[in-house]
Amino acid sequence: MAAGWFAGEGDDFRLLGTRCSAxxxxxxxxxxxxxxxxxxxxxELAPTPLSRRGRIWSFTDSRYRPPSPYVTDPELSWEPCAFIAVELEAERMVVLGQAAPGITVKDLAVGLEVEVVPGVLHEDAETTWTTWYWRPTGVTA
Incomplete structure (x- = not known):
């Protein structure tokens, strides 16, 4: 988890940015x-929660095991995933992220509305690495 990048759970889950007071x-x-x-x-820069929703600006299919510092267990098979660039609803800025598990490029289209949801990137006996995912609105986990 990148400290201070997101907070909350469920419908209160948000990415956290900063806003300049000037x-x-x-x-x-x-x-x-x-x-x-x-x-x-x-x-002054103040923490600010970002929009929970946005529209897909672009997306791609990732077919390779990412290098460090991305955490993957070399003993386990690696599943390809989709990466999505989302233009946030209010901020009109683009934020990248992985599609929620089970969502593939076949489920995506430019302009489709998505929402940010919490997820687990990797976990072992000592640590759980948390992250955010993008999921089309109206789709439940």
């Missing part, structure tokens, strides 16, 4: 040191 620019991943807007002299 220019209102929103950033994800979060920015804690300075405003990344080149036209802004800078202001």
């Amino acid at each position: 220019c209102a620019s929103v950033f994800f991943p979060r920015e804690d040191h300075h405003c990344r807007n080149p036209d802004c002299a800078g202001g």
Whole structure:
């Protein structure tokens, strides 16, 4: 889990970005040191929850086992997955993420509405690595 990147559970689950108090620019991943807007002299950066929904801007099928630091168990078979670029509803910014388990490129189309949901990237006896997934609205786990 990337600390501070998301919070909540169920319908309260949100990605967390930061908003500049001077220019209102929103950033994800979060920015804690300075405003990344080149036209802004800078202001305080405050955590801000991002839209739960957006529309697919682009997507692709991933057919290879990703390299480190992505956590996969080399002893287990690796399942291909879809990656989705989503334009967030209110912020009008694009955020990348993996499709929820069971969702393939056959289930996706540019412009389709999706929502962010919590997920488990990997777990072992000591640690559970959490993440976010994109899932078409109206689809339940």
